[in-house]
Structures are given as structure tokens and as C-alpha cells.
Amino acid sequence: MSSLKRPASPTALLVSKPSPYHHTVTLFSEASGSTVGGESALRRSKRVKVEESSGPRSLQVEEQDEEEPRPPTKKPRRVKATPTPSTSAVKFEEIETVIAKTSRAKVKREPSASSPRKPKAIPQSLASPHPAPPDWRDTYDTIKRMRTKIVAPVDTMGCDQAQNKETEPQNRRFATLVSLMLSSQTKDEVTDTAVAKLRDALGGSITVRALIAAEESAVAEAIAKVGFWRRKTQYIRQTAQRLQDDFDSDVPKTVDELCSLPGVGPKMAFLALQVAWNINVGIGVDVHVHRITNRLGWHKPPTKNPEQTRLNLQSWLPTGLHPDINHMLVGFGQVMCLPVGPRCGECELSDGRCPSASKVAAKSRTRKVKTSTSATNPGPKLEIEIEDVKEEMTIPEDLLSPLSEVESTGS
Structure with a gap:
């Protein structure tokens, strides 16, 4: 077996050091910054090659010039060689090398900050429109008539009320959006109180600039009664920053742009456009609209989520009724068609027009x-x-x- 040889390199200076893996092995590396003739020395990579011949096995260390150092992408692998009696004076049991297969290395590219991800478009229609339910107009008019006799929380503390204490149109629109973001999974009474406390914490007016400048703890304390208040604290602060950076500190005018804001979904987007901009492009469907329309049998088969409900309703309900149906059914669901224990005995639709009406007569x-x-x-x-x-x-x-x-x- 031939001894280990390293061809002399006129362009590099070698520095020896003991191997950290075995006491009988000495490693050689190029001195950092070594140059010859004003040019930087090329890096030498070591490859261990085991040659089979008729005689004893031998190891050769080959050197290959590389232009740039390449980091290893795999865990070091041990190559063990068993020496023969004819081995030279330097005896060793194993040599450890790092084999870098840079040709197969995959580099994960991060998205560029200058090109943000395009928001997913919100569907506006069904491929096959849902047929209009029979006698839906009579049911709609009956609910509307009953609503005139009901004062529900949404009538006095809904999201459209948040803008009334703002004077600037831009701030009125932003206050409406903030109120919608806080209303998710929260009763109107709690949302209305949180909006009032937030206005006081921001100095008397809900503005984009004031929300960005406010301390996070102050915002969190003001809205601490709403559902998921920690997450919503982050959402409204991030939304304010996005509005300042991308929308001239104002509420966008399209559904897709609104849904690209943190914590804003389709229901909030459609309602924000109707209340803030008086733009009607769809129906805002929440849990009340989803529950009541399914109880009335307006969806065949029943829908599984508010988005399916929205697309079904938009396919047959006249466009002129889109802005009103949310407010009408939300109040009806808060007072009459409750999630648990609906007051069917007091509802005019319990005469057979509502398939889900309870058969229990109202107690005198x-x-x-x-x-x-x-x-x-x-x-x-x-x-x-x-x-x-x-x-x-x-x-x-x-x-x-x-x-x-x-x-x-x-x-």
C-alpha cells in the first residue's frame, strides 16, 4: 500500500493540526488569506479514493481545485480502512472526511419583500345558480314586518354605530372597519363598549395614526372584553400599518383588498363596503343569517358554512335586498329565532311556513x-x-x- 501523498502546491501554504476525531491523524488545511503573486490561493478539497488492485488495498488522497468554498449539506460520513502488514510507518485506523455534494443541494428561496403574495380572490358567484325557494318573498316580508316591532342589540350597538362619533369621513370608515374586526365571536353589547374604550385610549378618535402610535398594552386593555382579544390586538395594529403603507391611511374599496388585511374575512369586507363606502357587491353572512336561512329551508341541501350560504343567497336574492338582509336577520336572530330555545310560539312563521318551527304552543x-x-x-x-x-x-x-x-x- 502506497503511503499518503499530497502534491505540492505552489499557490498555498499548509497548516497542520491534530484531528479532533482521532489522536493518530493529522489534518492539513490552507492558511487563510494565503496568496501567491497577488492572487488568492484556491481552496483544496480532499477526497479519499480506495483503489482495488491485485496487491494490497491502498488509499490515495486526491486534491481538486475549487473556486469557492461550499458548505457541507450532509452529515459527516466515516470511511474506515484496514491497513495491511506492508503499510508505511504511519499507521491509522480510520479517516474522517466530509463529502459535500453541492451539485444536488437544493437552495430554498425566500419570497422577495418587494413582491408580496397576491391575495386569493373571493368568489362572487356559483357555477350553477341555486334556485329561488318557493314563497320566499312572503317569508321575507313577514320577517321584515316582525322586525319593525323588535328593537335588537344590532339596532343600537351594531358596527354601523361606531362611525357616529367620528367627524372626518376617513376616520368614520376606519372606525367601522375596527368595529367589524372586534365583533367576531363577540356580542354587540361587548363590541360597542370595547369601541368606546378604544376611542378614549386613542385620545377621543379612532384613527390610523393614533392606533399605530398607541402602546400595544393600551390597545389590549381597551378591548380585553371581546373574544380573542390578544389576537385582535395584533390584527388591528397590523391593519392600521398596512392601511398607512399601502392604502393612503384609508379603507380599501374592493373585497379582495379588504380580505388581504389581517383578521378581515368576506363577511366583514362586504359589510365594510356597504357601511363605509355605500358600495353593494354582496351579502354579509354571519352566524345568524346562516342559521335562519337554513331553518327556513332556503338551501337545498343545507349549507355547511356562511360562505356557502352567501353564494347561494347571492345567486337568487334580488341585488336590491343584499344590503338589508343582514341587519334584518341578525336582529331577528338576536331576539326571536334564537340559537337555543327559539321563540317559535311568538313567530308568525310557525303557522307552517317555517319547516323548523317548534310544535309547542306558547304558554298563556x-x-x-x-x-x-x-x-x-x-x-x-x-x-x-x-x-x-x-x-x-x-x-x-x-x-x-x-x-x-x-x-x-x-x-
């Missing part, structure tokens, strides 16, 4: 007042019965005489 609200006395308890006992719920209370002795006078006068 009767009130009965009885007075009685007993030998053990001389004081009169007052018994009140309201809807099969009885409450009893005993009248004290000091009230007995006025009662007796009334009875005697009445007789």
Missing part, C-alpha cells in the same frame, strides 16, 4: 293571586302563580290590619 301568561290563612300561622299567606311557577310569601302581622280594612270596606 296568566297570573293568579290567592290569599289564605291557617290556624298555625295567623298571618295571611299570599300565593302568586305565573306560568305554572308558584311563589309564596307570608304577609307580616303589621300589614294585616290594612288588609282587613280593605276587605271589610269591600264587603
Whole structure:
């Protein structure tokens, strides 16, 4: 077996150091910055080649010039060689080398900051329109008539109310968007309180500049009662920054641009355009609209999420009714068609027009007042019965005489 040889290189200076992996092995490397004739020395890569011949096995260390150092992409692999009796004076048991296969290395490219990802377009129509339900107009008009007698939370504390305390049109639009973002998974009463606290925390007006300049803790404290308030704190701050950077600190005018903002979905986008810009391009469908239209049997088969509901409704409901149906059904769902325990006995559609109406008749609200006395308890006992719920209370002795006078006068 021939001894290990390293061809002399006139362009590089070698530096030896002991191998950290075995005490009998010495490693050689080029001195950093070594030059010959004003030119930088080329890096030498070592490759171990095992040659098979008729005689004993031999190892040769080949050198290859490389223009640039390339980082290893695989875990170091151990190459073990067993020496023969004819091995030279330098004996060793194993040599460790790093084999870099740069030709197969895959470089992951990061997206450029100057070219942001294009937002996914929001579908606006179905490939096959959903047929209009029979007698839907009569049902719609009946709900609308019942809504005139109902004052729901959405009527006084809905997202459209947030703009009323702002004077600048730009701030009115932004306050509407913020209110919509906070309203997700939150009751209108809680959202309205959070918007008021946020306005106070920002100095009396909800503006893009004030929200960016405000401390995150101050924003979080103001909206801490809404659902998912930690996430929404991040969303509204990031949205304010996006509006300042990309939309001249104003609310965008398209659904796709609105949905590209953090925490803004299709329902918020359609409602924001209707309230902030008076632009009607679709229906804002929330859990109330999704629940009630399915209870009415307007979707065949029933829809599984609000987006399916929106596309079905937009395919047959007249465009002129798109801005009103959300507000009408949300209030109807908050007071009458409740998620649990709907008040079907008080709904006009329970006459057979609603397939989901409960068959239980409404209990009559009767009130009965009885007075009685007993030998053990001389004081009169007052018994009140309201809807099969009885409450009893005993009248004290000091009230007995006025009662007796009334009875005697009445007789």
C-alpha cells in the first residue's frame, strides 16, 4: 500500500493540526488569506479514493481545485480502512472526511419583500345558480314586518354605530372597519363598549395614526372584553400599518383588498363596503343569517358554512335586498329565532311556513293571586302563580290590619 501523498502546491501554504476525531491523524488545511503573486490561493478539497488492485488495498488522497468554498449539506460520513502488514510507518485506523455534494443541494428561496403574495380572490358567484325557494318573498316580508316591532342589540350597538362619533369621513370608515374586526365571536353589547374604550385610549378618535402610535398594552386593555382579544390586538395594529403603507391611511374599496388585511374575512369586507363606502357587491353572512336561512329551508341541501350560504343567497336574492338582509336577520336572530330555545310560539312563521318551527304552543301568561290563612300561622299567606311557577310569601302581622280594612270596606 502506497503511503499518503499530497502534491505540492505552489499557490498555498499548509497548516497542520491534530484531528479532533482521532489522536493518530493529522489534518492539513490552507492558511487563510494565503496568496501567491497577488492572487488568492484556491481552496483544496480532499477526497479519499480506495483503489482495488491485485496487491494490497491502498488509499490515495486526491486534491481538486475549487473556486469557492461550499458548505457541507450532509452529515459527516466515516470511511474506515484496514491497513495491511506492508503499510508505511504511519499507521491509522480510520479517516474522517466530509463529502459535500453541492451539485444536488437544493437552495430554498425566500419570497422577495418587494413582491408580496397576491391575495386569493373571493368568489362572487356559483357555477350553477341555486334556485329561488318557493314563497320566499312572503317569508321575507313577514320577517321584515316582525322586525319593525323588535328593537335588537344590532339596532343600537351594531358596527354601523361606531362611525357616529367620528367627524372626518376617513376616520368614520376606519372606525367601522375596527368595529367589524372586534365583533367576531363577540356580542354587540361587548363590541360597542370595547369601541368606546378604544376611542378614549386613542385620545377621543379612532384613527390610523393614533392606533399605530398607541402602546400595544393600551390597545389590549381597551378591548380585553371581546373574544380573542390578544389576537385582535395584533390584527388591528397590523391593519392600521398596512392601511398607512399601502392604502393612503384609508379603507380599501374592493373585497379582495379588504380580505388581504389581517383578521378581515368576506363577511366583514362586504359589510365594510356597504357601511363605509355605500358600495353593494354582496351579502354579509354571519352566524345568524346562516342559521335562519337554513331553518327556513332556503338551501337545498343545507349549507355547511356562511360562505356557502352567501353564494347561494347571492345567486337568487334580488341585488336590491343584499344590503338589508343582514341587519334584518341578525336582529331577528338576536331576539326571536334564537340559537337555543327559539321563540317559535311568538313567530308568525310557525303557522307552517317555517319547516323548523317548534310544535309547542306558547304558554298563556296568566297570573293568579290567592290569599289564605291557617290556624298555625295567623298571618295571611299570599300565593302568586305565573306560568305554572308558584311563589309564596307570608304577609307580616303589621300589614294585616290594612288588609282587613280593605276587605271589610269591600264587603
